[in-house]
Amino acid sequence: MKLLFVLVEAMSFCLLVAYAYSKSPAFRPLRPDALRWRDRLFLLGFFGALSITGTYLGLPVRGAIANTRAIGPVLAGILGGPLLGGAVGLAGGLHRLALGGFTAFACGLSTTVEGLVGGLVHLYVVRRSGPERVFDPKVVFATTFAAEALQMAIILLVARPYQDAVALVRVIALPMMAANSAGAAFFMSILRDRMKMVDRVGAASGARALRIAERSLGHLTKGLDREGAREIARIIHEETGVGAVAITDTEQVLAFVGEGSDHHRAGAPIASEWTRRAIAASEVTFVDGMDEPYRCALSKDCPLRSVLVVPLHVAGDVVGTVKLYEPASKRFLESNRSLGEGLTSLLSGQLVRARYQEQKSLLVMAELKLARAQVNPHFLFNALNTVMAMLEDGSRPRALLAHLSSFFRKNLKRVDELSTLREELEHVSAYLEIEKARFEDRLSVEVDVDPTLLEVRVPTFTLQPLVENAIKHGISDMLAPGTARIHAYRQDGAACIDVEDDAGAYEERRRGGDGLGLQIVEKRLRILLGREAGLAISCTPGELTRVSIRVPAPTPAPAATAARAAS
Template identity: 50%
Template structure:
C-alpha cells in the first residue's frame, strides 16, 4: 500500500509538470496527429524527457526502481507512431540501463517494448481512421495496462536470478500497473481537455467566415477570372490567417497570396497532381497527414507544410479549386479545415450566381442586338422599295409581301423569350426569305429540308435568322445569278445538325461590328443552352459554298 501511495504521489508531481507544460506552445504539436518530421521530433524529445523523469522520480527497491517511466514510452508511441514510440522507449531504456541494477537489461528491453506497443496501436487506429480514440483516456488506460503487464513478464523472463526477479515483480507489479495506467489516462485527459479548449476557442474564429462572405459577395458576379480571384484570395488570407491561399480554374493558378508566392505564380499551369485529382474526382483532399504528406510540386525549398484542396463548383460542374496552406512549423487546424469547406461552398454559390447573371445579361444583350439586327433600316428600306416596285405590276403579290413583312416584324416583337420551337424559327425565317426572294427575283433560290422530328425541338430564339441574313448579304448578293440558300438537317451521332448553306463561298471572319457581334452572340447562346458540342461551326470553300451549322443534341 505504501508503494502505491508513493508512486501515485510521484505521478501527481509528474502530472502537475505535464499540466504546466500544457499551458505553453510546447504541447500544441501533440494536439493533432501528423506525419510531419517536426511533429514527430517534438513527440520524441518531449516524451523522452518524461521517460527519463519517470525513472528519476522512481523508488529504489531491492536493487531495482519502481517508476512511472512507462507513461512517457507509451504516450510517445500513441501520439508519435511506432518509430517515435520505439525511439522514446529505447532512449528511456538506455537511460535506465545506465543506472545499473540486476533489472537493467530487462528494463531497457521492456521500456522499448512499451513504446513500440503504443506505436502499434497508433498505426492501427490511424489506418482504421479512428485516430480520435488516441485521445480517449479509457483506450490509453487499456494499452498502458497491456504494456505494463508485458514489462513485468519481460523482467521475470530476462532478469537474473529468477527468484529475485519473481519477488520484485510480485512486490511492484500491482502498484506500477495501477499508477502508470491511471497516470497515462490522466495525462491523455490533460491533452484531450487542452485540445477541446483549443478547438472551442478556435471555433470562435468561424465568425470570420461571415466577414469573408460580406467582403467577397458580388466580386465574382463579373466573372471567375484572375483579377477577381486575386481579390477573393486576399480577403480569405487576411481573415483566416493561414499561411497562404490559392485559387485555380481547371487549368491554371488564378491567384496566390502568402508564403510561397515567390514560386507559386498566377497564370501558370497547375502542376499539382493532387489539385487535378481533387477537381476530377470532385472531392476534398488534405495533404499533411500521415498517409498523404504535402510535397510542393514546384520547389524543394518551399516553406509550406500542409494544404487543403477544395473543389469550386458552379452547380454540379467543377470549375476550379481553392487551396489553404500552412507552413511546416504549423499544422492546419480542424477549424481552418471546416472554415475552408464552408468558404468553398460560399464561393461556389457566388460563382454559380455570377454565371447566372452573366447568362441573363448575355440573353438580354442578345435579344437587344439581334432585335436591332432584324429591324435593320437597310432591310426595311429594301423591303419597302421591293414592295413599291411590285405593287405596280402585281398588286396581289405586293399584298402578300406586306403580309410577310408584317409577320416578320410581329415575330420580332413577340419573340422576346429565351427559346422557341424550331418550326416557329423557320416560319420567322421564311417570312424574311419571301421578301428577299421578291427583291432578288430569279437570283435567289431557297431550299428548306428539315426533319419533321426536329420541328418541335426548342432552341435559342433568333438563331437561324442571322445565319440566313449572313448567307444572303455576303453570298447571294454578290452573285449575278444562280444564288442559292439551303436550310437543312443532317443526322449526327449525338443528335441532328442544322445547316445554313449558300453557294457563293465568300465568307471571311467578321470584324468586331454588328455582324461579327451577331455571330458571336448566336454561338454563345447555343453553347449556354445546349453545351459546348453545339458551338457554331463555319466551313467555307472559296467560290463554292459557305456552311454554318450547329448541333441540336438528343439529350436536351
C-alpha cells in the first residue's frame, strides 16, 4: 500500500513539473512531425531529468527501486520518435545502472527499451493517424502500460537470482504499471490542454483580426479621409476593447474614439512626440506605461498611460498612423499589441489598393479625355466647314485656320499635369475664336480675369472642357443669342474661376450624360492640387449654369512685396 502512495506521490511530482513547464515562457506548442534540433535537445534534457528524478523519488523494495522513471523516456519517445526516446531511456537507464542493486542492469536496459517502444509507437501513430494523435492520453496510457509490462518481463529474464526477481515483480508490477501509465497519460493531457489553449487564444485574436478586416473593408476605398478613419477607429475600438483608438495622417488627427476624446479631437494637429517619432522613423513605437509612461501633450488629466503607434505605409511612404491607447488602470495586452501591428499592415494594404484603383481609373479617364481633346473629329469637321463656308469672306478664313492650328498644336504640346491659368486661357481663347466664328451672331464671350491670378497653377485641360460644355450643351441649344463668361477672382485666399452660360440647361445636360467630363475635371483638381481644390455647379434653369473651380492661390506678388517691406 505504501508503495502505491509513493508512486502516486512521484507521479504527482511529474505532473507538477508538467504543469510548471506548460505555464513557463519556455513552453511552445510542439509539432511532433517537424521537431527542430533545438527542440530535441531541450526535450532530451527535460525528459532525461524527469526520468532521473523518477528514480530518486522511488521506494527501495527488496534491493530494487519501485519508481516512475519510465514516464520520461516513454513520453520522449512518443513525442520525438525512437531516437529521442532511446536517448532519454539511455540517460535514465545509465543513471539507474550507476545506482547498483541486483536489478541495476535489467532496469537500465528496460528503461532504454521503454524509450524505444515509445518511439516505435510514435512512428506507428504518426503514419497511421497523423501527428496530432500522439497527444492522445489514451495512446500514451496504453504505450506506457505495455512498456512497463515489458520491463517486468526483462527483469524476470535478466535479473538474477530469479526467485528474487519473481518476488520483486510480484510486488511492484501492478503499482508501477498503473502509476507510470496514469502519470504519462496525465502529463500528456496537461500538455495537450495547454496547447489547445494557446491555439484558442491565437484563433480568437485571429478571428478578431479577420472580423476587423472584414468590417473595415470598404471604408478606405477613397483613401485616408476623415470619414473612413472615424469608422475604422470605431471598429477597432469596439473589437479590441482598448481604452482608445486614434488614426492620424502625417499632420493631423483624423479620428479619435474612446477615453480622452474630450481633449483628443479629430482635426487637431499631431501633438504626441511618439507619433511624430513613429512617422519620422517609419517605425512601430510602443510606450508600455511602466518603464516609460505615455504623457498626453494636451491635458494633464488625460487617463491614457500606454500607447502603441503603428505607421501606415503606402508605397514605402508613411501616410499616417494607427494608435491604440490603454488607460492607467489597464495593462496593454500583448495580444492587442500584435493585433494592432497586424491590423495596420492590413489597413496599409487596403490603402494601397484604394490608391491603385483610383489612379487606374483616373489614368484611363485622363487618357480618354486627352485623346478626345487632341482629336475631336466633330470639332474639326465643324471648324473646317465654317472655314469653307467663309472662303468668300476675304481674310477671315485665314485667321480662323490660324486659330485652329494653334488650338491643335497646343493640345499636342501640353503634356505637363499642371499649367498656369494664363496657358489655360490662351488654349481656350483659340477654341473660343473658332466657336465664335461658327456661331457668329449667336455666341458672345466675356472674359474677366484678375491679372494677379494669371500664374496660378491648375490641372492642364481644366478650362477647355468647361467652356466646351457651356457652348456645346448650353448656348448652341438656345434659340436666342447666348453669352459665355469666364470670370477669375480671389476669394478667401483662393482663386475662383467661374465658367458660365446663360442657357441654364445643366439639369438637361446631366440627363444627356454630360457628367463625366466634369467628374474628370473635379478628380484631377483634387488629385493634383489637394483637398483645397474643388468644383461646384449651380444652375438656374433657363437662365444660368455656373461651374466654379476653386484652387489654392498664393498671395499676389505686390502684396507679398509690401509685406516684406513692412517687416
